[in-house]
Amino acid sequence: MAELTHFYQTFQPTHYDVYLDIDRAAKTITGKTTITGSAQTSAIAIHQKDLAVAAVQADGQAVPFTIDAAAEAIRIELAKVGQTTLTIEYTAPLTDSMMGIYPSYYEVAGVKKQIIGTQFETTAARQAFPCVDEPEAKATFDLAIKFDERPGETILANMPENRVADGVHYFDTTVRMSTYLVAFAFGELQSKITTTKSGVKVGVFGTKAHQANELDFALDIAKRSIEFYEDFYQTPYPLPHSWQLALPDFSAGAMENWGLVTYREAYLLLDPDNTALDTKQRVATVIAHELAHQWFGDLVTMKWWDDLWLNESFANMMEYVATDALEPDWHIWESFQTSEAAAALQRDATDGVQSVHVQVEDPAEIDALFDSAIVYAKGARMLVMARALVGDDALRAGLKNYFAAHQFGNATGADLWAALGAAAQLDVGAIMNSWLEQPGYPVVTAAVVDGQLTLTQQQFFVGEGQEVGRQWQIPLNSNYAAAPAIFKDKTVTLGNYTELRAANGKPFRLNVGNESHFIVKYDQTLLADILANVTDLTAIDQLQLLQDLRLLAESGQISYATVVPLLPRFANSHSKVVNEALYQVAGNLKKFVVPDSAEEKSLKAFFDQLSAEQVARLGWVAQANESNDDQLTRPYVLNAALYAENKATITAAHELFTTNRDHLAALSAAVRVFVLTNEVKHFGSAELFTELLQAYRQSADASYKADICAALTSTPDAALIAQLIEKFEDATTIKPQDLRAWFRGVLANHDGQQAAWDWIRNEWGWLEATVGGDMEFTTYITVIAGIFRTPARLAEFKAFFEPKINTPGLTREITMDIKVIASRVDLIAQEQAAVNTAVAEVIK
Numbered sequence: 138m139a140e141l142t143h144f145y146q147t148f149q150p151t152h153y154d155v156y157l158d159i160d161r162a163a164k165t166i167t168g169k170t171t172i173t174g175s176a177q178t179s180a181i182a183i184h185q186k187d188l189a190v191a192a193v194q195a196d197g198q199a200v201p202f203t204i205d206a207a208a209e210a211i212r213i214e215l216a217k218v219g220q221t222t223l224t225i226e227y228t229a230p231l232t233d234s235m236m237g238i239y240p241s242y243y244e245v246a247g248v249k250k251q252i253i254g255t256q257f258e259t260t261a262a263r264q265a266f267p268c269v270d271e272p273e274a275k276a277t278f279d280l281a282i283k284f285d286e287r288p289g290e291t292i293l294a295n296m297p298e299n300r301v302a303d304g305v306h307y308f309d310t311t312v313r314m315s316t317y318l319v320a321f322a323f324g325e326l327q328s329k330i331t332t333t334k335s336g337v338k339v340g341v342f343g344t345k346a347h348q349a350n351e352l353d354f355a356l357d358i359a360k361r362s363i364e365f366y367e368d369f370y371q372t373p374y375p376l377p378h379s380w381q382l383a384l385p386d387f388s389a390g391a392m393e394n395w396g397l398v399t400y401r402e403a404y405l406l407l408d409p410d411n412t413a414l415d416t417k418q419r420v421a422t423v424i425a426h427e428l429a430h431q432w433f434g435d436l437v438t439m440k441w442w443d444d445l446w447l448n449e450s451f452a453n454m455m456e457y458v459a460t461d462a463l464e465p466d467w468h469i470w471e472s473f474q475t476s477e478a479a480a481a482l483q484r485d486a487t488d489g490v491q492s493v494h495v496q497v498e499d500p501a502e503i504d505a506l507f508d509s510a511i512v513y514a515k516g517a518r519m520l521v522m523a524r525a526l527v528g529d530d531a532l533r534a535g536l537k538n539y540f541a542a543h544q545f546g547n548a549t550g551a552d553l554w555a556a557l558g559a560a561a562q563l564d565v566g567a568i569m570n571s572w573l574e575q576p577g578y579p580v581v582t583a584a585v586v587d588g589q590l591t592l593t594q595q596q597f598f599v600g601e602g603q604e605v606g607r608q609w610q611i612p613l614n615s616n617y618a619a620a621p622a623i624f625k626d627k628t629v630t631l632g633n634y635t636e637l638r639a640a641n642g643k644p645f646r647l648n649v650g651n652e653s654h655f656i657v658k659y660d661q662t663l664l665a666d667i668l669a670n671v672t673d674l675t676a677i678d679q680l681q682l683l684q685d686l687r688l689l690a691e692s693g694q695i696s697y698a699t700v701v702p703l704l705p706r707f708a709n710s711h712s713k714v715v716n717e718a719l720y721q722v723a724g725n726l727k728k729f730v731v732p733d734s735a736e737e738k739s740l741k742a743f744f745d746q747l748s749a750e751q752v753a754r755l756g757w758v759a760q761a762n763e764s765n766d767d768q769l770t771r772p773y774v775l776n777a778a779l780y781a782e783n784k785a786t787i788t789a790a791h792e793l794f795t796t797n798r799d800h801l802a803a804l805s806a807a808v809r810v811f812v813l814t815n816e817v818k819h820f821g822s823a824e825l826f827t828e829l830l831q832a833y834r835q836s837a838d839a840s841y842k843a844d845i846c847a848a849l850t851s852t853p854d855a856a857l858i859a860q861l862i863e864k865f866e867d868a869t870t871i872k873p874q875d876l877r878a879w880f881r882g883v884l885a886n887h888d889g890q891q892a893a894w895d896w897i898r899n900e901w902g903w904l905e906a907t908v909g910g911d912m913e914f915t916t917y918i919t920v921i922a923g924i925f926r927t928p929a930r931l932a933e934f935k936a937f938f939e940p941k942i943n944t945p946g947l948t949r950e951i952t953m954d955i956k957v958i959a960s961r962v963d964l965i966a967q968e969q970a971a972v973n974t975a976v977a978e979v980i981k
């Protein structure tokens with residue numbers, strides 16, 4: 138983009154009349170937009186992308202204009218500055234890009250249907266109608282929409298419909314809001330609707346390809362989330378309704394359009410009678426996330442995209458706060474530790490990673506900002522850290538003031554810190570800035586040096602990293618009072634270790650509860666003390682210990698060979714998070730073995746040893762009234778036993794398959810993926826393959842479809858892999874929104890890797906044309922970097938991606954991913970022999 142001035146500086150809109158006539162059959166949009174606002178200069182710019190503009194009038198008079206495609210602008214010359222009403226007439230194509238106004242495709246009983254929906258964040262409102270498409274340019278909107286309507290169709294928008302005249306649907310005027318939050322959708326929809334205690338109408342909408350009861354879970358969570366937030370924020374929900382709509386084609390996970398939240402079907406609809414608990418938890422947290430945004434993001438919006446983190450980090454924290462309040466038995470904060478914390482610590486350890494707060498101008502770079510491990514996960518950890526510092530009372534009081542001061546307007550990160558700081562009487566901004574403005578995080582080394590307990594902070598890297606002397610203000614959360622609350626210096630001495638140990642009566646620990654964003658490297662004395670008392674630790678603290686050891690081993694600061702013998706002591710934990718962390722470490726050992734080698738056989742024997750007792754305890758079938766932890770642990774141990782090729786486990790899975798041969802979708806969703814994958818791997822045939830692919834095409838159950846994807850991509854059969862790859866570009870089988878999971882599955886399959894890698898290199902142009910406009914695009918590169926581990930693949934990766942390094946939006950991803958693969962290749966070279974020896978020694 139050539140022109141980096143914010144258009145809001147030239148024209149400040151106050152109200153839009155947006156008229157759209159959408160013809161699905163002809164795939165065209167005809168529009169007329171009237172914008173009332175204030176011209177700051179006579180030469181103004183209004184955003185547009187791919188619009189064929191027929192005429193521009195200012196206050197009823199035709200005015201000269203030019204289309205500046207590079208700047209995505211209509212440049213208009215006005216006769217005067219000040220209050221102006223612009224009228225712009227245009228046409229645009231209706232495209233399948235999952236951005237702007239776009240169709241979603243689905244089938245009901247073999248009949249092809251479509252729903253038209255919208256996705257405007259970050260910069261796609263300009264593809265639907267001309268506008269000042271910047272978050273600060275808030276205005277009110279009157280939507281009027283006509284379409285080639287058939288009986289039985291429903292249309293939804295941010296606000297309620299108030300009348301229909303001559304086939305045009307008119308909606309109530311919106312409150313003052315940003316363009317990226319405008320939304321509408323129409324088609325044949327079913328719905329369930331309820332009302333909150335305060336009178337807000339809450340609805341869930343989906344296509345008629347679903348059973349009606351698939352809407353129930355979401356309706357309950359959505360209603361209770363809004364009630365929770367009205368109480369927590371002490372601020373009423375600002376609109377008359379809150380619609381949740383599942384779209385069959387959707388690029389991101391969900392989108393917080395004000396009053397009309399859109400979701401992937403997988404993140405809204407579920408079969409209440411057969412859905413795994415972790416899937417229910419994911420759906421609940423996604424809904425709670427989007428509804429948190431209705432205030433934080435929608436009512437008060439970031440001033441510019443550099444503060445995108447403010448929206449996403451906050452919503453990412455609140456999804457756990459809300460879900461924990463709605464379903465306390467889930468202990469959802471434990472999942473925060475294994476998902477968000479783990480993702481943030483991994484990604485943030487690579488040199489070159491973005492900071493949470495980043496300067497940004499170019500639209501392509503704005504989309505690249507959605508680095509979920511940083512903007513969502515790390516940012517959420519920052520806010521969890523802030524919450525722990527200020528406490529919940531100050532958090533709520535501060536938020537109430539923040540909403541009151543900035544509602545229907547915009548704010549920056551500094552405004553939030555000011556509000557929270559005032560409520561807590563604490564300079565929150567000073568502490569948080571060291572975390573938000575700097576990339577990376579510290580490892581705190583705790584060691585006994587000359588008898589003194591000493592702490593040192595240094596930036597932590599996995600792979601090559603340039604030490605530039607960064608320091609952080611670290612909330613230490615130690616269990617020894619001698620440690621400072623906030624550790625700002627490079628190094629600190631806490632006193633004589635022997636005396637401290639005796640006085641405290643327990644092993645020295647830092648980051649108790651794992652709420653601060655750093656890892657700890659204990660010296661041998663301190664670590665041995667913790668391990669000797671490991672059963673005294675909470676599940677989260679055990680998980681933290683494993684997670685920190687894994688990261689230290691990934692960085693080469695300690696050897697994986699020293700971690701291997703520690704794993705069996707966690708193997709019989711009844712905690713889901715401990716098992717998840719354990720198998721994450723164990724899974725990381727797989728990179729050290731070559732397929733079909735003696736070392737791989739030893740590693741499999743190790744997995745068998747780790748999982749045997751738990752498999753015997755839990756089995757394949759859930760017991761009545763078993764704990765949530767047991768339900769959630771079962772998949773980890775069964776997966777381990779299957780990797781181990783445990784004969785009894787393979788046979789049990791095969792029997793489950795055979796018994797349920799005629800109704801595979803009805804297999805318990807908690808274990809279905811393992812039953813199907815086991816069958817394809819060990820008992821597969823072309824017939825089974827075809828049957829499952831057919832079931833995939835016909836099913837509307839997202840969780841069953843994901844299981845089939847995992848099973849089919851694990852086939853060892855080269856001919857079937859070739860058939861699968863042919864389907865990658867066939868949207869009637871694999872929707873573009875789901876393609877990454879299929880690609881990843883085949884690439885991670887040793888027998889499919891070459892074919893998948895060849896496909897993406899040959900078809901990069903097609904991929905870019907199909908999903909290139911969308912914020913998930915760069916994650917295809919991330920997926921590859923997550924799998925490759927040999928020098929040959931590293932060389933091929935570089936040969937292919939280095940020439941693309943200057944593509945807007947791809948630069949950071951390619952640069953980081955080369956480091957990610959290179960560090961893995963180096964680690965394997967250095968550690969392979971020692972790790973495999975350690976595994977051989979630990980198996981009985």
Ligand SMILES: [Zn+2]
Pocket residue numbers: 393426427430448449452
């Ligand atoms: Zn969000």
